[in-house]
Amino acid sequence: MFSRLVLGIGLLSATALTHPAGATDARVLQIVVSTNRQQLSVYDGDTVVATSKVSTGKSGHSTPMGIFSVLEKEIYHRSNIYSNSPMPFMQRLTWSGIALHESNSVPNYPASHGCVRMPKAFAKKLYEMTQPGVHVVIADAAVVPQPIAHATLFHPLAPSTHGPMFSDLELRPTTPGFLVRSEPVEVAMNDTAALPPPPPLAAPRNEAPLSILITRRGLRENVRDLQQLLSGLGFDTGTADGYLGPATVQAIRDFRSAHAMPATGGLIGPDLMKAVYAAAGKGEPPNGAILVRQGFKPVLEASATIAEPQEALGTHFFTAHEVDRTSGQAQWYGLTLEGDLSKEAKKRYGITSERVSEGFDAAERALDRITVPDDIRRQVEDLLTAGSSLTISDTGVGPETGKGTDFITITRKGGLATKKG
Known part of the structure; x- marks a missing residue:
């Protein structure tokens, strides 16, 4: 259900903004690039808010496909790979040289050295709409984020009340005995010295979105x-x-x-x-891992369990919107990406079948098979905020994931550069 084509986008103009930049929470925006359509679409949930033609990598310099995020933004940037070429309104996707940027040459076919070229007006508008951490999905076919509800997805913890409630305190009347009288009765709390000290003031909550990866243990x-x-x-x-x-x-x-x-x-x-x-008396070894980053920095790593480990998980990406900590609810959107699982990876992880990783319900099937320990779930949900993402993948933490990145999942390699661009 998540891999359907965006049939309606082709009806829009080559470069279009369907609502003003800044009209929504930039943390929840998601950029989807389709290489076979040479098209970029910006989503707020499952709604297209902007679209443009693009030009991706040509033969020999093809653009890598997978799940990225904007790592760095720079209005005036020049490539140190390709003869100091100008790259205005640059939004970096990898530290090895892949980025979104403005170009004077955006034909309706792949022509770049791996980056995603955009027309000038749209590149500027997109730059104004985004912030570091915005998710970017690059795929062959256009994919559409779809609403999804599943018990494995995370939801925010409702705020807890610290200290004793008034209704929990023992009260004592000023006159002994059972009182039945019409005039007001003075009631006092027990000595305050018997009460627990007030909790320290909580530090301001870090509202940076989480980047969560659930994968096989490496x-x-x-x-x-x-x-x-x-x-x-x-x-x-x-x-x-x-x-x-x-x-x-x-x-x-x-x-x-x-x-x-x-x-x-x-x-x-x-x-x-x-x-x-x-x-060591520890039972069966875990076969999965959950890793969490916030603000491009690791904050948590723990074990998880993947049922039916012989079946491939596939690659699935989910983003959290409308995170309501009062009600403890979040709206999630998800999509499924096609990928190339190498023979070496299948052998390493003991994968013998990719049957359940395919089809319209592959994302739900993957979520069905994952168990996260309750204590780890609570830690994640305590930090959950709008724009948080969850990636499910067989292939673990790839080499593009490193210092100053979210989790970068490559589903198909392209012309990844070897230097910072």
């Missing part, structure tokens, strides 16, 4: 868990940093030897993970 997460568990079992791994250093490798070998485990299936495999977890 090698680094598994190594870090092994390091912590092996150390607890008396096998010295050194620092639990998620890297396979000499001490960790030796600790794994010592554990295998102590438990008469054959060294088959690579240094770290499902057999080793299960054996170490069992020896």
Whole structure:
């Protein structure tokens, strides 16, 4: 249901704004670029608020596809990759050189070196509408965000009341005994010294949207868990940093030897993970991870569970709108992207089927299979604000995700540059 084409957008003019810039919360805007239509659309929820023709990467320099966000904005920018070429109203999507920007050459076909070129007037208007963190989805076909409700999606925690309520305090009359009289009765609270101290003033809430990624656990997460568990079992791994250093490798070998485990299936495999977890009394090892960033900085990382791990999850992207902390409700919109899951990735994660990751209800199926621990859910929901996003992907944290980025999910590689553009 999320991957339907935007049939109506083709009826709009090549460059159109359907309502004034700044008329909505910039945090909830979402930009969708269709490479086969050479078109950019700006959404507020499932409503198109602006659209324009664009020119994406040509053969040999194709624009990467996936889920991005605006990392940096600069009115007057010049490329340090392509002969100091001007890139006015630049909105950066990756630190390796992919951006949205104005160009004098925006034909109705791919012509750039990987960036998304826009006509001058529209580039300026779009620049005025957005802020860093605005989501940008690049796909072959045009995709439309659709409303979705699901129990796995996050909703804001209603505010809690700190300190004793008046109705909870013990009251005592000034005259002993049961009083039945018409005149007013003086009632006093117990000594204030017996009351708990008032809570400290809360720091102002950080309203920056969250970037949430739920994915399969990668090698680094598994190594870090092994390091912590092996150390607890008396096998010295050194620092639990998620890297396979000499001490960790030796600790794994010592554990295998102590438990008469054959060294088959690579240094770290499902057999080793299960054996170490069992020896530590931790049950089954987790197969999923939830990672959270806010303001381009990591704030939370924890385990999650993915049911039917042999089935691919696919790539799905959700954004939160109308986050109402009083009612504890949020309106989510979602879309599904097509991607190329490599043979290596399938083997690494034990994926044998992509059947349930396809079709109109693939996003709901993926959400059905994910379980987030209750304590982690509460932490996320306490920080949830409008414009927060959730990405579900099989492929983990990609190399484009780094310092000063949200989670960048590449569904199909293009002409990613090697330098900052």
